[in-house]
Each structure stands twice: as C-alpha cells, then as structure tokens.
Amino acid sequence: MSTEQPPVAAAAIQELSHMSERTVFFLSDQTGVTAETLGHSLLTQFDGRHFRQVTLPFIDTVDKAHEAVRKINSAAESAALRPIVFSTLVQDDFRAIVRNSDGLHLDIFDVFLEPLENELKQKSTHTAGRAHGMSDIESYMKRIEATNFALANDDGAITRNYEMADVILVGVSRSGKTPTCLYLALQYGVYAANFPLTDEEFDSGTLPEILVSQKSKLFGLTIAPTRLQQIRKERRALGRYATAQQVRFELREADKIFRKYGIPHVDTTEFSIEEIASRILDSTGVERRVRP
Amino acid sequence: MSTEQPPVAAAAIQELSHMSERTVFFLSDQTGVTAETLGHSLLTQFDGRHFRQVTLPFIDTVDKAHEAVRKINSAAESAALRPIVFSTLVQDDFRAIVRNSDGLHLDIFDVFLEPLENELKQKSTHTAGRAHGMSDIESYMKRIEATNFALANDDGAITRNYEMADVILVGVSRSGKTPTCLYLALQYGVYAANFPLTDEEFDSGTLPEILVSQKSKLFGLTIAPTRLQQIRKERRALGRYATAQQVRFELREADKIFRKYGIPHVDTTEFSIEEIASRILDSTGVERRVRP
Numbered sequence: 001m002s003t004e005q006p007p008v009a010a011a012a013i014q015e016l017s018h019m020s021e022r023t024v025f026f027l028s029d030q031t032g033v034t035a036e037t038l039g040h041s042l043l044t045q046f047d048g049r050h051f052r053q054v055t056l057p058f059i060d061t062v063d064k065a066h067e068a069v070r071k072i073n074s075a076a077e078s079a080a081l082r083p084i085v086f087s088t089l090v091q092d093d094f095r096a097i098v099r100n101s102d103g104l105h106l107d108i109f110d111v112f113l114e115p116l117e118n119e120l121k122q123k124s125t126h127t128a129g130r131a132h133g134m135s136d137i138e139s140y141m142k143r144i145e146a147t148n149f150a151l152a153n154d155d156g157a158i159t160r161n162y163e164m165a166d167v168i169l170v171g172v173s174r175s176g177k178t179p180t181c182l183y184l185a186l187q188y189g190v191y192a193a194n195f196p197l198t199d200e201e202f203d204s205g206t207l208p209e210i211l212v213s214q215k216s217k218l219f220g221l222t223i224a225p226t227r228l229q230q231i232r233k234e235r236r237a238l239g240r241y242a243t244a245q246q247v248r249f250e251l252r253e254a255d256k257i258f259r260k261y262g263i264p265h266v267d268t269t270e271f272s273i274e275e276i277a278s279r280i281l282d283s284t285g286v287e288r289r290v291r292p
Numbered sequence: 293m294s295t296e297q298p299p300v301a302a303a304a305i306q307e308l309s310h311m312s313e314r315t316v317f318f319l320s321d322q323t324g325v326t327a328e329t330l331g332h333s334l335l336t337q338f339d340g341r342h343f344r345q346v347t348l349p350f351i352d353t354v355d356k357a358h359e360a361v362r363k364i365n366s367a368a369e370s371a372a373l374r375p376i377v378f379s380t381l382v383q384d385d386f387r388a389i390v391r392n393s394d395g396l397h398l399d400i401f402d403v404f405l406e407p408l409e410n411e412l413k414q415k416s417t418h419t420a421g422r423a424h425g426m427s428d429i430e431s432y433m434k435r436i437e438a439t440n441f442a443l444a445n446d447d448g449a450i451t452r453n454y455e456m457a458d459v460i461l462v463g464v465s466r467s468g469k470t471p472t473c474l475y476l477a478l479q480y481g482v483y484a485a486n487f488p489l490t491d492e493e494f495d496s497g498t499l500p501e502i503l504v505s506q507k508s509k510l511f512g513l514t515i516a517p518t519r520l521q522q523i524r525k526e527r528r529a530l531g532r533y534a535t536a537q538q539v540r541f542e543l544r545e546a547d548k549i550f551r552k553y554g555i556p557h558v559d560t561t562e563f564s565i566e567e568i569a570s571r572i573l574d575s576t577g578v579e580r581r582v583r584p
Binding site: 030031032033034036037038040041042043045046047049053055057058082084088090104106108109111112113115116119120122124125126139140141143144145147151176178179182183186231234272273274275277278279281282288291 | 322323324325326328329330332333334335337338339341345347349350374376380382396398400401403404405407408411412414416417418431432433435436437439443468470471474475478523526564565566567569570571573574580583
C-alpha cells in the first residue's frame with residue numbers, strides 16, 4: 001500500500017480545513033485600504049485566529065455590488081463559519097445591496113457618518129472614492145517628490161541636500177534606515193535622508209561635519225545584536241559583516257556616538273516600519289506634509 | 293506710519309482664524325495609522341472643510357491619556373467649534389479617560405468589538421499595540437525584502453531577477469513606476485520590478501526578449517500628456533525631455549507597445565499611489581504577501 005494519501009482523502013482533508021476557516025472580506029468602492037486597516041486593527045484583538053482574507057475593491061456599480069454578495073454568500077455556504085465583512089461603501093444603494101449578504105456586516109459609514117453630519121451640521125457628499133483618491137494633486141506630487149528625495153539621499157551617497165531634509169536617520173548597516181525613509185516619504189511626504197555609520201565614524205568616534213551642522217535633524221536607529229546578525233546573514237552570510245563580534249562592535253560604537261551627540265534614537269527590534277516612523281515623528285515633532 | 297500691522301491686530305487676526313478652525317485628533321495607543329485612515333475616509337465626505345489635524349500616538353499610560361484630554365480640552369476652549377476625536381484605544385481604562393474630553397468621541401473599538409466578540413465567541417485581548425506592531429517578524433522581513441527587491445530592480449537597471457518578480461511595471465519616464473513599486477513592497481510585500489520604455493523600444497516597436505519571456509507579469513502605466521509634461525518640467529525644464537511633442541510621442545509609442553503585446557495598463561493621471569497599486573493587484577490577481 002502506498003504511503004501517500006488517496007486523492008479522495010486528501011481532498012476531504014482540504015475541504016475540512018477550508019470549512020473550519022473563516023473568510024474576512026474587505027469591501028470598498030475605492031482601494032480597500034481603509035477597510036483593510038480597520039479590519040486588521042480589530043482582528044488582531046483576537047488571539048490565535050487565522051482568517052482567509054479577501055479584498056474586493058472598486059465596487060462602484062450595482063453589478064459589482066451583487067458580485068460581491070455572490071462571493072460572500074459562496075464563502076458562507078462552503079464554510080461552517082459566517083464570513084465577516086468590513087465595508088467602506090459610501091453610496092447608500094451599494095451599501096444596501098451588500099448589507100443583505102450572508103456575512104456579518106460592519107460598515108464605518110453606517111456608524112460614524114451620522115454623528116459627524118450632526119456635529120458639522122452638513123450633509124456628507126456620499127461620493128465614492130475620495131479617500132486615497134486623487135482629490136489632491138498637490139499631495140500626490142509632495143509624496144512623489146519626498147520619495148525621490150529619499151532615493152537620492154539614501155545611504156549617505158549624497159550629503160549636500162541635508163539642508164532640505166526634515167530628518168536624517170543614522171545607524172549601522174541593516175538597522176532599518178532605508179525602508180523607514182521610504183515609508184516616511186510615501187505615507188507622509190516627509191523628506192528623510194539617511195547616513196550609515198561605518199568604520200570611518202567608529203574609528204574617529206565622531207560624525208562628519210555635515211551631519212554635526214544638521215544635528216537637530218539627526219535621529220538614530222538601533223537594533224538588538226542577534227536580530228541584526230540574523231538580518232545580515234540573509235544578505236551576506238560570509239565574512240566579517242554578519243559575525244556576532246562585528247555586529248556587537250558596531251552597535252556599541254553607534255550607541256557611543258548617539259550618546260556623545262545627544263541624538264534621540266529608537267530600538268527597531270520589536271517595531272514594525274509604521275511604528276518606527278510614528279515614533280520618529282512623535283519624538284522629533286516633524287510635521288507630516290501630507291496625510292494619507 | 294508703518295504699513296505693517298501692529299502686533300496686537302495681527303495676533304487678533306490669527307486668533308480669529310484659529311477660532312473658526314476645527315481641530316481633529318487621532319488618538320492611539322499605537323502608531324495612529326488606523327485612526328488617521330479611518331478619520332480621513334470619513335472627513336473627505338464633507339466638502340469644503342478644512343481641519344487642523346493632530347495625531348497623538350502611543351497613549352499607553354494613564355498620564356498620557358490625561359495629557360491627551362488636556363490637549364483636546366484646550367483646543368475646545370480656544371475655538372468656537374468642538375474638536376472631533378477619532379480614537380483607537382484598546383484598553384478600557386484609557387478609553388474611559390479619553391471619552392470624558394470635550395470633543396466628539398468616535399472610537400472603532402466602542403462600536404465594532406462587541407459584535408466581533410459575539411460572532412467569534414471569544415473575548416478580545418484588549419491589548420494595546422497589536423495592529424501595525426511587530427507581532428510578526430516574518431511580515432516585517434517580507435516587507436523589507438520586497439523593498440530591497442524594488443530598489444535593486446528599479447528602472448530596468450537589472451533584468452536578471454525578473455523570474456522572482458510578482459509584477460513588472462512598464463511605462464515612460466515619470467509615469468509613476470518607482471513610487472508604485474515601493475508602495476507595493478512596503479504595504480503588501482509584493483515583489484515589483486520596473487522597466488522604463490525609451491527610444492530603444494520606440495524605435496524597434498518591440499520589447500526586449502527578457503520582458504517578452506515574462507509577459508504575464510507585465511503591467512503598463514500611462515498618464516495624460518499635459519500632466520506628464522508638468523511632472524517632467526519640475527524635474528528637468530530644459531531640452532527635449534519635457535516638450536509637448538516628445539511627451540506625446542513617447543506616450544503614443546508606449547500605447548502601441550501595450551496593445552501589440554496585450555499588456556493591461558492603467559492611466560495614473562487621476563489616481564493616487566494607493567489607487568494605482570490597488571488596481572494593479574485587482575487586475576493581475578497578484579496575491580498580497582503581507583497585509584498591513
């Protein structure tokens with residue numbers, strides 16, 4: 001007898017695992033970013049759960065609303081557990097269609113629009129696609145320009161534009177500088193440059209004059225040695241770069257520099273990119289040029 | 293007499309403009325990203341309004357909760373209009389403190405947690421900082437790796453990694469390829485490369501063999517000529533690059549290539565980065581590797 005499962009049994013097992021899995025839908029007449037963000041914040045409050053996640057964006061016709069209902073109902077039929085639907089549909093007629101699906105329907109406009117209308121003494125426009133939309137070409141340009149700034153001023157390649165920077169991140173290689181700068185640019189239009197701390201700074205124990213002259217903009221990133229070693233190994237396993245000794249040496253020297261110049265810094269080990277970015281803005285007081 | 297306003301009058305005018313402005317607070321025990329996203333989606337439904345926006349993140353102690361209340365109440369006192377407070381505080385005790393401020397209090401956990409607890413037959417953890425937190429080191433690494441991939445495979449510099457790409461964006465210079473690739477990487481962990489269409493492709497009317505071999509991954513970006521001209525002028529005002537004739541020529545030739553190879557494409561003129569990214573995922577069916 002073969003040790004492999006017969007195909008019928010395998011299919012049955014897959015069916016069972018699918019049946020016990022709950023599907024979460026993110027519905028939007030737009031990108032779905034708001035529904036995903038809202039839903040994710042709420043679902044992370046329930047430990048040990050796994051959800052199949054489906055985003056249905058750009059529901060901007062009656063047909064698409066009915067199609068979304070079919071998908072939700074199909075998921076409801078094939079699983080023992082009712083789907084959960086996070087919805088950010090603005091238009092009443094589409095919302096009315098989707099509300100009749102077989103899922104648990106949670107819609108931010110259902111709940112929050114009325115108190116806001118009362119407070120602002122103004123009817124809402126009920127127009128689709130305003131958030132994360134091209135409502136503001138100026139915002140788009142600011143984000144693009146900030147992204148170009150981050151790319152051009154990455155990794156200390158160029159230092160002559162530091163006058164224009166809102167913030168300059170410093171830290172050892174692979175401490176998270178580049179993704180954080182790009183996130184600050186894309187999300188908030190903030191001009192973020194970064195400068196890597198290397199042997200040159202460690203040997204002298206000082207920062208280059210150009211950085212000292214912009215000291216108020218400096219913000220340091222640090223990270224636990226074991227974590228940094230792990231990250232560096234994935235990049236370049238061989239040589240001194242990813243050894244425990246080297247990683248510890250660099251982080252210790254970077255810390256000395258942070259303390260010498262009084263540079264505020266954050267340990268990125270336990271943080272997501274969003275958290276690092278938020279802590280930098282919170283700590284430095286740098287203004288968001290754009291709000292997504 | 294000086295033409296400048298006397299300081300007292302200037303201060304009074306500033307006071308008046310401040311009084312008529314409504315402040316919106318985004319409160320969070322975490323980054324504030326969810327509160328900002330939710331609030332922004334709702335507020336864009338009210339036309340012609342301008343709000344002063346203040347994010348108060350990392351409210352994770354009783355003291356910080358009281359400090360937030362002081363800031364809200366101070367804004368309430370100095371303006372004729374009550375502040376609006378979008379809150380995503382998970383812990384009941386902090387939420388109770390903040391709810392007593394003089395603002396209009398809108399909290400997603402107040403509204404949605406109970407129906408979710410009932411549906412999932414599970415109490416929520418009420419633990420701060422789970423969304424956008426480092427709950428998942430694997431997710432963090434995926435986003436970082438995807439960002440590194442986007443940077444390494446930007447602008448057609450390297451084409452040998454296209455096997456690993458989830459999607460390869462093609463389009464003329466400044467059509468939005470780079471920011472979109474970076475956004476797809478940071479937000480969703482998607483591996484996005486991009487290749488610029490230039491004279492080489494326009495002269496031959498064909499794509500390089502390496503792109504043809506990955507045809508199913510190609511996605512085109514196009515843009516209105518006037519808008520592209522405006523963007524290019526800000527980058528390099530002189531020379532052929534930003535002339536109406538050149539811009540029209542390139543866009544026309546790019547469109548021929550899209551049609552010749554049957555490449556799906558989107559016009560980015562009216563779209564934000566989020567919209568472009570969502571439309572690419574929606575159109576190609578590329579799976580999000582990470583959900584923020």
